[in-house]
Amino acid sequence: xxxxxxxxxxxxxxxxxxxxxxxxxxxxxxxxxxxxxxxxxxxxxxxxxxxxxxxxxxxxxxxxxxxxxxxxxxxxxxxxxxxxxxxxxxxxxxxxxxxxxxxxxxxxxxxxxxxxxxxxxxxxxxxxxxxxxxxxxxxxxxxxxxxxxxxxxxxxxxxxxxxxxxxxxxxxxxxxxxxxxxxxxxxxxxxxxxxxxxxxxxxxxxxxxxxxxxxxxxxxxxxxxxxxxxxxxxxxxxxxxxxxxxxxxxxxxxxxxxxxxxxxxxxxxxxxxxxxxxxxxxxxxxxxxxxxxxxxxxxxxxxxxxxxxxxxxxxxxxxxxxxxxxxxxxxxxxxxxxxxxxxxxxxxxxxxxxxxxxxxxxxxxxxxxxxxxxxxxxxxxxxxxxxxxxxx
Amino acid sequence: xxxxxxxxxxxxxxxxxxxxxxxxxxxxxxxxxxxxxxxxxxxxxxxxxxxxxxxxxxxxxxxxxxxxxxxxxxxxxxxxxxxxxxxxxxxxxxxxxxxxxxxxxxxxxxxxxxxxxxxxxxxxxxxxxxxxxxxxxxxxxxxxxxxxxxxxxxxxxxxxxxxxxxxxxxxxxxxxxxxxxxxxxxxxxxxxxxxxxxxxxxxxxxxxxxxxxxxxxxxxxxxxxxxxxxxxxxxxxxxxxxxxxxxxxxxxxxxxxxxxxxxxxxxxxxxxxxxxxxxxx
Numbered sequence: 001x002x003x004x005x006x007x008x009x010x011x012x013x014x015x016x017x018x019x020x021x022x023x024x025x026x027x028x029x030x031x032x033x034x035x036x037x038x039x040x041x042x043x044x045x046x047x048x049x050x051x052x053x054x055x056x057x058x059x060x061x062x063x064x065x066x067x068x069x070x071x072x073x074x075x076x077x078x079x080x081x082x083x084x085x086x087x088x089x090x091x092x093x094x095x096x097x098x099x100x101x102x103x104x105x106x107x108x109x110x111x112x113x114x115x116x117x118x119x120x121x122x123x124x125x126x127x128x129x130x131x132x133x134x135x136x137x138x139x140x141x142x143x144x145x146x147x148x149x150x151x152x153x154x155x156x157x158x159x160x161x162x163x164x165x166x167x168x169x170x171x172x173x174x175x176x177x178x179x180x181x182x183x184x185x186x187x188x189x190x191x192x193x194x195x196x197x198x199x200x201x202x203x204x205x206x207x208x209x210x211x212x213x214x215x216x217x218x219x220x221x222x223x224x225x226x227x228x229x230x231x232x233x234x235x236x237x238x239x240x241x242x243x244x245x246x247x248x249x250x251x252x253x254x255x256x257x258x259x260x261x262x263x264x265x266x267x268x269x270x271x272x273x274x275x276x277x278x279x280x281x282x283x284x285x286x287x288x289x290x291x292x293x294x295x296x297x298x299x300x301x302x303x304x305x306x307x308x309x310x311x312x313x314x315x316x317x318x319x320x321x322x323x324x325x326x327x328x329x330x331x332x333x334x335x336x337x338x339x340x341x342x343x344x345x346x347x348x349x350x351x352x353x354x355x356x357x358x359x360x361x362x363x364x365x366x367x368x369x370x371x372x373x374x375x376x377x378x379x380x381x382x383x384x385x386x387x388x389x390x391x392x
Numbered sequence: 393x394x395x396x397x398x399x400x401x402x403x404x405x406x407x408x409x410x411x412x413x414x415x416x417x418x419x420x421x422x423x424x425x426x427x428x429x430x431x432x433x434x435x436x437x438x439x440x441x442x443x444x445x446x447x448x449x450x451x452x453x454x455x456x457x458x459x460x461x462x463x464x465x466x467x468x469x470x471x472x473x474x475x476x477x478x479x480x481x482x483x484x485x486x487x488x489x490x491x492x493x494x495x496x497x498x499x500x501x502x503x504x505x506x507x508x509x510x511x512x513x514x515x516x517x518x519x520x521x522x523x524x525x526x527x528x529x530x531x532x533x534x535x536x537x538x539x540x541x542x543x544x545x546x547x548x549x550x551x552x553x554x555x556x557x558x559x560x561x562x563x564x565x566x567x568x569x570x571x572x573x574x575x576x577x578x579x580x581x582x583x584x585x586x587x588x589x590x591x592x593x594x595x596x597x598x599x600x601x602x603x604x605x606x607x608x609x610x611x612x613x614x615x616x617x618x619x620x621x622x623x624x625x626x627x628x629x630x631x632x633x634x635x636x637x638x639x640x641x642x643x644x645x646x647x648x649x650x651x652x653x654x655x656x657x658x659x660x661x662x663x664x665x666x667x668x669x670x671x672x673x
Contacts, residue, residue, distance in 0.1 A: 019563050023418065032414045039410050046411035050562035052425060052553075052569040215467040217474060 002044075008061045009048060013342065016048045023047050037066075053372055232391075233264040235299055235344065237278065239309030240269045266299060272313045273333040274340065275324055292336060296343050304390045305344035308378070310353050311367040318366055337370050347371065348386045352378040395442070402431070402438040403573075403580045411568040412439055421525050421547035423510075423562070426570030429615030432550040435570075436506035439548060443504065448545075450492040451508045458520030461493040461507075462530050462539075484534050493524060497541035504546045511554040518561040526564055573616065575602060585620055589627060596636040597623055600646045604653075609661060614652040622651035 002024070009016045024047040033039040041062060049058045208223035215221070268278040268290065277289040316323040318333045341347050349367060351358070355377040358364045368375040374389055376382035396412040398404045404412075412435075415422035424432045440447035450461055470487045473480055480486045490498075496505045510518060524530045528541035549565065551557065573581060575598065582594050601622070605613050614622075625648045635647050645659075645666050646652060653659050 015559060017563055023420065023566075027414045027418055030417045032410065032417050038406065042407035042410035043414055045407065046414055046422075046566045046568055050423070050557075050559075050565070050567045055569060214471055215465070217467075217471055 002065075005044065005062065005065045006048070008065050009058065012057050012061050014049065014054050014057055014061070020048050233299070233303045234266070235295075235303040235305045236265065236267040237274055237305070237307045237309075238267060238269050239307070240271060264303075266303070268295065270309075271324075271326055272309070273311075273317050273324070274307070274336050275327075275329040275333060276331065276336065292340070296339070299344075301343055301345055303344055303346075305340060305347040306386070306390075307347075307349040307371075309349065309351065311349065311351055311364045311375070312353065312361050313363045315363050315366060318363060318370075334370065337367075341371065346390045347374065348390055349375040350378045350382065350386060351375055355382075396439055397442070399438060399442065401584050402434060403577060403584055404435075404438075405571075405573075405577070408435075408568055408570065411566050415548075415566045416443070416546055418566075419544040419546075421507075421549055421565045423549045423551060423557075423565040423567045424570060425551050425553055425567070427572055427613070427615050428552060429617035430570045430572060431616060432570060433506065433508055436504060436508075436548040436550075439546065440504040443502075443546065445502050445504045445546065446499070447504045447506060448492050448496050448499075449506045449508060452510055452513045452517070454512055454514070456513045456517070458513075458517050458524075459491075461491045461521070462524065463491050463494055463532060464489045465534050488532065488534060493530075494539055496545040497528060497539055499543065499545070502543040502545060504548065507547065507549045509552055510549050511551040511557070515555055518557050522560060522564065578616070578619070581616060582619070582623060586623060586627065589623065590633070592633050593626065593631075593636075594623070596633050597626060600636050601652070604646065604662075607661070607665065610653075610658050612654050612658065614654075618652050618654075622646075622648060625651050 002021075006016050006021045024044055027033070027043055027047060028040075033043045044062065045055070045058060049055055203225050205223045205225040208225070209221065212221040212223055213219065268280060270278050274292065276292050278292055278295060279289050281288055313325075314323070317325065318337075321330060321332045322328050323332065349371045351364065353361075353364070358368070358375075364375070374386075376386040376389075396404070396409055396416065398409070411422060414420075416439075424435060426432055436449070437447060465484075466487045466489055470481060470484070492505065496503050525547060528544050529538060531538050578598060578601075579594070582589065582598070586594075597619075601614065601619050604610075629648065631647055645662050649659065649662070653662065
């Protein structure tokens with residue numbers, strides 16, 4: 001019945017399962033949603049999404065799947081109070097513009113035209129020069145360039161119901177900002193170490209032995225545990241060359257700190273953005289390239305993936321095939337980073353540039369979005385936050 | 393149909409109502425996440441109140457084991473009784489201590505179980521409760537008995553997102569993320585808690601509150617519970633409204649800020665901003 005919703009969710013990378021889908025069906029049958037589309041949206045969200053990181057994705061897929069199901073909630077001309085529009089126009093327009101408006105036939109003429117158009121127009125519209133919609137040059141609509149424009153649908157005070165809940169995308173930014181502090185870098189990295197016991201039982205576990213002996217009413221019961229192993233596996237991708245040269249020292253500091261902390265640490269270099277090839281030895285970067293596919297095959301999803309890079313580049317290097325500055329890449333950087341992040345569930349991006357300036361560089365924002373907000377500054381607290389995120 | 397709705401004291405958004413009603417109707421656990429102080433724990437109390445069920449609270453700590461929610465076998469006292477020659481020692485059932493879930497399963501009427509801050513426990517904790525929460529039954533090895541819930545309890549689980557929960561566990565739950573309330577909802581919440589608060593005091597306090605939340609770089613943004621505490625303080629101290637007023641651009645340190653800002657870095661940040669604002673303005 002709603003199989004296209006769950007299929008859409010799964011292809012968008014949301015881990016929705018058959019069990020959850022069946023639960024949704026059962027809830028529908030039990031009449032929880034009570035025939036309201038909004039309630040169905042809430043119900044589907046509570047059933048299929050289990051992590052707030054996925055809420056925005058869900059909203060997008062839902063909007064796509066159920067486009068047109070909701071009865072058209074266009075603006076009814078009778079419902080638009082003239083005084084309200086007038087007030088809005090006075091607030092929005094400068095005196096000169098008001099004079100221009102008068103030249104066009106005055107406010108009332110404008111309103112008449114609006115009513116005509118509203119009656120004529122049936123669907124949502126964007127661009128163009130006649131219909132009411134967004135970003136156009138027609139006098140009506142939002143974000144327009146026409147000085148006589150009437151803004152419709154942007155102000156939430158009146159037409160609230162016209163915006164569907166899932167179109168609002170409330171969960172776009174559920175991220176917190178990263179803070180700075182004073183603790184040592186090595187200390188932060190140590191957080192990554194999570195002691196876990198694996199392998200054969202070789203050590204005597206004294207507390208457990210005492211406990212089980214007591215449980216055994218005094219008969220000796222020896223208990224063994226596995227030896228302590230540091231099981232954290234890390235895959236490092238380091239950006240070299242280009243805009244990163246300033247940060248090589250910082251990166252090396254992190255790198256040497258990291259090397260002593262993990263049992264398994266693999267590192268690869270890339271330039272600006274990871275594409276289909278990486279390399280291990282920076283001096284021989286052109287002779288010894290390793291296909292990224294090979295990296296994906298070699299290291300399992302239990303590795304934690306950390307990129308270190310300033311993510312400063314032209315947006316084309318991320319979004320377009322052939323966008324790389326060094327070579328022709330068949331697939332866009334976006335595809336590669338999504339592939340990597342899909343394979344390695346625990347991943348993060350460390351950025352040595354100050355966090356304050358991230359907003360000014362478009363590619364940094366793009367990479368941060370691609371990493372779902374898991375970009376951290378290369379400072380002690382940034383690393384602390386990163387390790388917390390990686391070891392969750 | 394069982395109905396959970398906003399009450400006079402607890403303002404629930406429509407999506408929360410739907411999620412709670414779905415969980416109650418299908419008798420599945422409801423997992424609630426959200427910023428600290430947005431009323432996750434209070435929700436369980438309100439649901440219990442709305443449905444008229446008693447509430448059983450199980451607060452999770454880092455040392456809590458899943459087994460403790462079911463039952464514990466007190467071997468030490470049995471050993472002692474054995475040495476003293478107590479008659480009770482022959483029945484192992486005398487040394488089984490019931491846990492919160494057992495209590496809930498054997499209750500005469502349906503109950504609401506709150507498993508609070510499930511993310512505080514060990515990473516395996518949720519996995520150990522899968523079957524118990526799914527089938528609402530468990531097996532007691534010592535007495536060879538299976539405990540089955542007479543009435544499936546309404547289970548509400550809260551998480552502060554410190555640890556990620558396993559997929560198998562999530563698949564069995566309904567999920568709701570409590571968003572931070574917008575201004576309108578916040579006004580309703582304040583009204584619900586302090587019906588006799590002065591209108592202008594509430595308005596100015598909310599202005600300051602949302603301004604504080606806007607300040608970039610705060611370690612811990614104040615949430616609903618902090619706001620309510622602060623308002624209460626303001627009312628008790630009978631603060632004049634004027635102390636809260638500031639013009640739009642300027643940041644002032646709010647009076648009695650201790651209720652809103654919870655660590656010294658944030659207070660320091662505020663003092664610096666206020667200093668800059670004074671110098672600039």
